[in-house]
Amino acid sequence: MSYLETISIEDTANVAKIEPKGRSRFITLSINGERHEITVKPRKMLIEVIRDTVGLTGTKGSCSSGTCGACTVLLSGRPVLSCITLAVECDGKEIRTVEDLAENGKLSALQEAFLDQGAVQCGFCTPGMLMSATALLERHSKPSLAQIKKGLEGNLCRCTGYNAIVDAVLQVSGQGVTPVMK
């Protein structure tokens, strides 16, 4: 998964493959509003392109099998798991990652709320959690507790017990929760 691999090594040096198939394809992705034209093997996952080819390492890989949510990005506005999404499937689509949430260096209200509530500890689930929460809030401006749980159920967090994360979503949606940290 090094950047060497994603540039060219795999297509040239790697002649001893068992099954020399999988013709690379040319695709265009819009990532955080920037256009990227790249050539990828069909087997390449979206997370590999985002992290290794484009170099946006905010999106985290944890399970490689779609079971934890750490790699969540928005694909055409939907929260999806970039570790089980083929990059070729995203041709022509818009992708948003955690790097797109702050504007001109200013944290978004959601990011601020996460910090206000202590919803971040080790921080590894945070990018995915923020993207799921972003999608949730775009759908429901004042989500109920049940909607928050369904919206964030695909994101594991081992540090917080989720309480502070729920509070952060309640805070940012103006549902009577005030910051606990200053």
Added chain:
Amino acid sequence: MILYDFDYERPNTLQEATALLRQTEGKARLLAGGTDLLPNMRVQVLKPTMLISLGAITPRPPQAELDGSIRIDALTRLADLENSEFVRREIPMLAESAHVVGGNQIRQVATLGGNLCQETRCLYLNQEHDYQFTAPCYKRNGDCCYPFPGNKPGTCWSVYMSDTAPALIALSANVDIIGEAGVRTVPAETLFTGNSLEPLWLARTEIISSVVVPPIPTGFGWGYHKSTIRGGLEFAMANIAVALWLENDRKTCAGARIVVGAVSEGPLRALATEKSLVGQVLNADLLWKAADDASNEINPLPHHGFTRNYLNENIRVYLRRTLITAFERAYGMDA
């Protein structure tokens, strides 16, 4: 990361997709949401040489047919199903069964057709490493069964865990299948072979194109339950779909369908129990007895650390509750 290469095609129609399936002689797989297929390819339970993406095909929205049945494009994403006002109003059991699949991100891309065509699961299947097991099991084209070493040779007892399939069967849904010879329509419940090695009666060149739920009878009520340990982001311990419909007196059972999934090679119907309910004036005792009968009729496979004994108990209790809920809905108590 998938550590082998495969080809990729992106046809514009299902007909083109069937043609591609034919050309590749069954070595290709269809890619819809990919949430089941791609993790299985990563651990090499599946190793297709080509993926035929259905991503270029836009599903038609769910719609009512002239006869009152509802047609749902197989490429409909589960999130769109659970969030569709129309589906929630007309066939809430299907919306509910879609609502409890996996986690939110899974449902955003996973499709109804894909959910039906998912692979069976077993603790011993989903763990290919470079070192874990020396010999593949029957499901991996090998020669043994790790959880049930004494069973009949060639038998795989992995379980089929779709959450939507039991609901569709309880709703008497049909599926349209596109193949070389055109479209065929079969009841959803006849899709299942009872053989975990090849759980669906689908030729390698066939594609489920849509699901058709027939008109809901009057006096209809439903109950659905998915048993899990943690309430989400999880496959079922067992899932239960119950449909009851009453005569005009709102007491007498006109029909019943009781389906239990995730505990066998395919969803199981409690046919004898269903039959015994028809014509009966329903009451709590009867429904409780029906739940006991149905759970005795079902013979769950122990799976994922759950014993047969406990699965029986869990199914028995939730059958009671879903039957009562279905009856209450049929009676109009929840209105």
Added chain:
Amino acid sequence: MSELKFVGKSFKRKDGPDKVTGRALYSEDVKLPGILIGRVLRSPHPHARIVSIDTSRAKALPGVKAVITVEDTKGIKHGFVETPRYPADQEVLARGKVVHVGEELAAVAAVDSFTAQQALELINVEYEILPGVFDPEKAMDPEAPKIHPSHPKIADKEPFSNIGGKTECGWGDVEKGFAESDYVREDRYESQLRTHGYLEPHVTLAHWESDKLNIWTSSMGTFVKRAKLAKTLDLPYSSVRIHKTYVGGTFGGKIDLYSHEYCAARLSILTGRPVRIVASREEIFSAYRHSQPLIVEVKTGVKNDGTIVAQQLRVINNAGAYRGSGVVVVFLAWGFTMAPYRCPNLKYEGYSVYTNYTVRAPQRGHGCPKVRFAIESQLDMIAEALGIDPITIRLRNARQPSEDLPNGDNVHNGNLPECIRVAAEKSDLLKKYGEARKSPQTGHIRRGIGIGVSAYFGGSLIYPNSSGVMVKMNDDGSAIVLTGAIDVGQGAETVICQIVAEELAIGMEDVKIISSDTDTTPQDIGAWVSGMTYITGNAARQAAGNARAKLIQVASEQMNAPVEDLWVEDKAVFNRQNPQQRMTYDQVFAASVATHRGDTIIGEGFWRTMRDVPTHPSLATTKGRWTENYAFSAQVAEVEVDIETGEAKLVKALTVHDCGFPVNPALVKGQVDGQVSMAMGHAFMEEVITRNGYTLNPNWLDYRMPTIHNMAASEDADVITEEYRVGEPYRTKEVGEGLVSGILAAMANAVYDATGVRLYTTPFSPERILSGLKKLEPSKTTGVRDQQSPEVL
């Protein structure tokens, strides 16, 4: 002294903005030109002799840059414990035989993952299969397959096989104690195998460049990593640099040396190129270190009023295939037994037993939850038998402030009785307890309440034993803190900055921190012995105080005022006798440079636990002091149980803890919530399912960590027993791992309260609870009717 401005306040995390924007660099985010991909070949067998390893075909594969086996190492062993009694016992790659599934045999470095994978498949290993043993009690049988010889000191006296180590101690006379008791009971408790559940996988990037090994690795203590890597590579410490990275959760699972870290380093040395190894989630589940399942047999004798007279414990640790931290757990289990309650007669023995499982690591609580689950469950049973309530029996036995412990430690201001009283009051436990089991209940949901208490140590002596901190003043009056402390999510960087800001009277934004880089920051104990706020925090306090003293000294000379009259506020030194007379820090700094031979004002601070005690206690005999730092807690759980299905959930948790005082209350609350959640996973859902040493559920679907659906209401209350005064040492206490323990016991007791089912084995699965209910009242679970039904029914 003026009111505190920073300590005791909930400041936002210093690392927060980096973490919410994706800027925070974790080990896998570090990129270097020319990276090679490393992979590790692992044993497919739990126990086998290695007849031969042939790497020639792998080496010949184009794109493969290096392949190593144990023959390419210096054969230097390492171990979690390295003492004369328990010397290093593990090679970095297997030699001669493999003793667990997934044991590391060889490693490759190649141009990409594809090639690395192919190379692994081209390595030929010939095995001769040996019988394996997985149950620790079976492994102790003299006839059992021998994984390693029993420890020589035990082999001399006892017939058991596979004993990696033993802790044995006691005081008083337990037999006499039991004879004098009014009530005696004996129970046995068992626990499951659990994993840590850090979201960030193990990742190591190694780069050998200009005779220097640069390492970025998922860690809980960079100085420990440096020591072990340098040792096994036979390099001076100065040739190994562990760089700072953010760490995506540890919970005990990222301390000590892991084979892949050595392999990445060795492969980089051999190839001259950076090598990265990322462990897959399946590897972590199947081959990496988990916690330690304990069998705890406990016999307790009490007087009629509940006073504990004697207690006897036998603990058996299924410790995996090398010594790991197994011998530490059987030592700690004694500590977690003796700390909360007085016990005049005690006999303890704990065996660490080799089995053909993966090596074990510390895990949040390091044995404590399993011990407290046993003792607290049994205590409730005793109380019930004697007709005493759960609060009274605990208050009867709880240690009072200033008590001496049997090992010579003192609990100082630690106040367990107050924790218990506050917990009882806040939860209204005595009113609620027993309700579900009294009058006939309707419906199928039963609610129950239970309590558990615990005690935990902080900052005990283990390498590197102490922390140093440097505070560099800048000429504008702001400060840079250099600390080896590693922030694994607990908020160490934030807490250290608060202390420095307080001591220097500068703003939080004036303090910048550089941390956990072994070349640029002072040595630090690391985030794994529950003492960072106490030890590194006190070192930071001292360093800032040292800088402050220098500032005051220079100001005193410039202002012609005695040092005693000067103090600091708002980035300035002022004269208390004449507050108008003041110098800003930038003025003082300039004066220092001008008049003190260019002194730029750098403060130093150092701290360690028990400065009067040379070393840690004996793991074998428990003799020797342990710490001066005991935290106590009482936790209450309220659960709901579906008595028809056995499904149970934690509804509400109350944690009352004596952490001394919270430096940052919101960060403390974060630790509490996280521990409640982890304990809930322990209680109700998590288990690494294994068969013959193979892991059957190496993923997060089938290993069930709590999701947001399982979130329980979590409340906490501090029992304040210490205070912070600027310029003086303080005593904060452990709050990051001990709180997984009392709450686990509380959940067990609450399930009992709800249902009458007493559970002896974790997890409390629906099946276990239901089978308990069926034993109690066979007819009850098949005939409860609670649904609202139409009139026709």
